[in-house]
Amino acid sequence: MAKIAIIDDDPDILDASSLVLTSKGHEVITANNPDDGYKIVVDNSPDLIILDVMMNEPDDGFFLAQKFRKNNITTPIIMYTSISKTIGMDYGVNEMVPVDEYVEKPISPAQLIQKVEKLLHKHIER
Amino acid sequence: MNMVSLIPPWAQHYEEFWDSIKARNSWFIKLRYSAVLMLVVFLTSTRLLFRISFTPTQFYAISSITLSIFLYNIILTRLQKYLKNSEEGFNPVHFSIVQMILDLYALCLLVYYTGGIESPLFLLFIFHMVIGSMILPRFVIYSSACLVIIVFSAIVFAEHFGLIVHHGIAGFLKFPFYNNLSFICVSLAVFAFVIIITVMLANEMANRLYKMEENLLDSLDKLNAAEIEKENYITGVVHEIKTPISAVQSYLDLILGKYLGPLSSEIETRLKRTRARSDEAIQMINNILKISRLKLLDDLGKEELDVKRLIGSAHEKLKMQIEAKEINFTLIDNRKNKRKILGDKFLLEIGFSNIISNTIKYVDKYGKVVITMNDIADGIELMFCDNGVGIPAGDIDSIFQEFFRGSNIRHKGYEGVGLGLTVVKQIFTKHGGTIRVESPSSLQDETHPGTCFIITLPII
Numbered sequence: 001m002a003k004i005a006i007i008d009d010d011p012d013i014l015d016a017s018s019l020v021l022t023s024k025g026h027e028v029i030t031a032n033n034p035d036d037g038y039k040i041v042v043d044n045s046p047d048l049i050i051l052d053v054m055m056n057e058p059d060d061g062f063f064l065a066q067k068f069r070k071n072n073i074t075t076p077i078i079m080y081t082s083i084s085k086t087i088g089m090d091y092g093v094n095e096m097v098p099v100d101e102y103v104e105k106p107i108s109p110a111q112l113i114q115k116v117e118k119l120l121h122k123h124i125e126r
Numbered sequence: 127m128n129m130v131s132l133i134p135p136w137a138q139h140y141e142e143f144w145d146s147i148k149a150r151n152s153w154f155i156k157l158r159y160s161a162v163l164m165l166v167v168f169l170t171s172t173r174l175l176f177r178i179s180f181t182p183t184q185f186y187a188i189s190s191i192t193l194s195i196f197l198y199n200i201i202l203t204r205l206q207k208y209l210k211n212s213e214e215g216f217n218p219v220h221f222s223i224v225q226m227i228l229d230l231y232a233l234c235l236l237v238y239y240t241g242g243i244e245s246p247l248f249l250l251f252i253f254h255m256v257i258g259s260m261i262l263p264r265f266v267i268y269s270s271a272c273l274v275i276i277v278f279s280a281i282v283f284a285e286h287f288g289l290i291v292h293h294g295i296a297g298f299l300k301f302p303f304y305n306n307l308s309f310i311c312v313s314l315a316v317f318a319f320v321i322i323i324t325v326m327l328a329n330e331m332a333n334r335l336y337k338m339e340e341n342l343l344d345s346l347d348k349l350n351a352a353e354i355e356k357e358n359y360i361t362g363v364v365h366e367i368k369t370p371i372s373a374v375q376s377y378l379d380l381i382l383g384k385y386l387g388p389l390s391s392e393i394e395t396r397l398k399r400t401r402a403r404s405d406e407a408i409q410m411i412n413n414i415l416k417i418s419r420l421k422l423l424d425d426l427g428k429e430e431l432d433v434k435r436l437i438g439s440a441h442e443k444l445k446m447q448i449e450a451k452e453i454n455f456t457l458i459d460n461r462k463n464k465r466k467i468l469g470d471k472f473l474l475e476i477g478f479s480n481i482i483s484n485t486i487k488y489v490d491k492y493g494k495v496v497i498t499m500n501d502i503a504d505g506i507e508l509m510f511c512d513n514g515v516g517i518p519a520g521d522i523d524s525i526f527q528e529f530f531r532g533s534n535i536r537h538k539g540y541e542g543v544g545l546g547l548t549v550v551k552q553i554f555t556k557h558g559g560t561i562r563v564e565s566p567s568s569l570q571d572e573t574h575p576g577t578c579f580i581i582t583l584p585i586i
Contacts, residue, residue, distance in 0.1 A: 010369065012373035012376065012377065013373055013376055016377055019380055019385055020380060020385060023385050105372040105376070106371070106372040106373075106374075106375030106376050106408065107376045107379070109380060109383045109385065
């Protein structure tokens with residue numbers, strides 16, 4: 001099974017997402033701020049990163065994602081968003097924001113599992 | 127080249143400033159055409175009316191001055207189009223100065239050929255100064271006032287001392303007084319005084335008017351900025367509220383998904399209700415965010431869109447709910463004219479899916495929903511009719527108000543917070559359309575009055 005890093009400043013979201021993913025047999029490592037998040041990714045080289053778009057500052061998640069890509073960390077990224085679709089900031093998966101998938105909060109377990117499996121599968125194929 | 131700025135420092139609203147200068151410029155051009163007409167009348171009829179006569183030199187001089195004014199006014203009319211509203215380049219203020227110089231020159235000549243100090247036309251200088259004060263910066267108008275006084279005095283004194291020929295109008299005065307030194311001195315002193323005071327007063331008033339207009343526009347800007355700030359604040363606060371509710375829902379989903387072990391059916395039922403109620407809160411938050419976005423968004427997206435496709439995609443999103451209630455859903459397209467509409471795809475999709483989900487919510491199982499598309503003048507009419515619970519007559523006028531819910535649905539277990547239709551109305555109005563509601567609808571039966579939402583949208 002895969003090693004997944006979850007980076008979010010909301011401890012309950014971290015807990016809930018960890019529970020869902022560990023129940024599927026994945027190994028989960030977590031961090032609650034961008035700096036620790038960067039560190040756990042570098043130290044553990046996970047197979048997938050889940051990142052909250054807003055941590056202390058709006059856009060923290062985007063900057064962290066860009067930092068990963070700049071430093072040649074190509075691990076697939078799922079981004080948690082909470083306002084994107086609602087207010088029409090349809091980020092979409094594009095070159096400006098180097099992430100592979102979006103999950104809108106509140107996170108539904110089924111959707112999270114489906115997106116994680118899809119990305120892991122794609123990553124292995126590559 | 128470092129030029130002195132001709133634009134007053136308080137003119138922050140450049141467009142309005144230029145527009146008002148332009149309006150006055152074109153007004154002066156019209157005024158000048160009437161001046162030409164008056165000169166022609168003066169040339170042809172005064173001889174008969176006032177028993178005065180011009181010498182041939184005077185006649186030709188005045189005729190050619192009139193013709194010149196007419197010609198340069200035509201050129202000015204043409205030139206107007208090429209003005210640029212910027213401090214650099216030839217702008218409307220420069221244009222005013224050119225007009226001013228030309229007019230002063232023409233007027234000096236006219237006064238000279240009609241008798242200098244004896245000519246009543248020199249009073250026109252005052253009129254000219256009032257006009258100039260309205261559009262020209264202070265230092266320009268004061269300089270031209272001084273110039274007028276100097277040039278006019280120079281003409282008068284030069285005539286008096288015989289340096290230039292005096293062109294008195296025959297039959298006008300019994301005794302010419304251009305050679306009476308004390309008369310011309312007093313007249314010139316009074317003239318100078320009147321000119322300076324007139325310019326001061328007129329310039330002061332014009333500036334005050336401009337500033338008042340500026341202050342008004344400024345207040346308007348501030349109001350708009352405050353409105354935007356308020357909406358941003360709302361978005362921020364509402365988003366803060368959404369975060370903990372999202373966490374609660376994530377846990378609920380986890381528990382309901384039995385990730386933490388089995389649940390008794392008693393607990394599961396209550397937790398499902400909890401989930402539904404918190405979902406209500408999320409829906410409400412999302413709607414508030416949508417309304418705020420609508421208020422912040424003055425520039426809507428302008429894509430060419432196919433209405434049928436928009437309704438189709440809204441239907442697709444709600445398919446599960448429609449199938450769950452086994453609703454008989456029909457779309458009738460009566461249009462001959464299948465032209466597209468111009469609008470914001472994201473918002474219109476929200477609009478249509480809100481209307482359809484509203485319809486689905488208030489029809490019973492096996493209910494009927496019919497969407498009809500019709501041509502109307504310059505637009506398209508969309509009717510969303512159902513055979514649901516309907517809307518009591520007394521509520522029809524209020525259903526588009528924020529947080530309003532129909533009196534017949536409040537206690538019957540229909541969930542909702544009463545923001546959906548407000549969003550819908552805002553969306554369609556922003557697109558130049560209208561929305562109204564009719565109940566009972568054409569699909570009514572004895573127990574179900576039903577509702578019709580009728581939306582119109584302009585087509586391209």
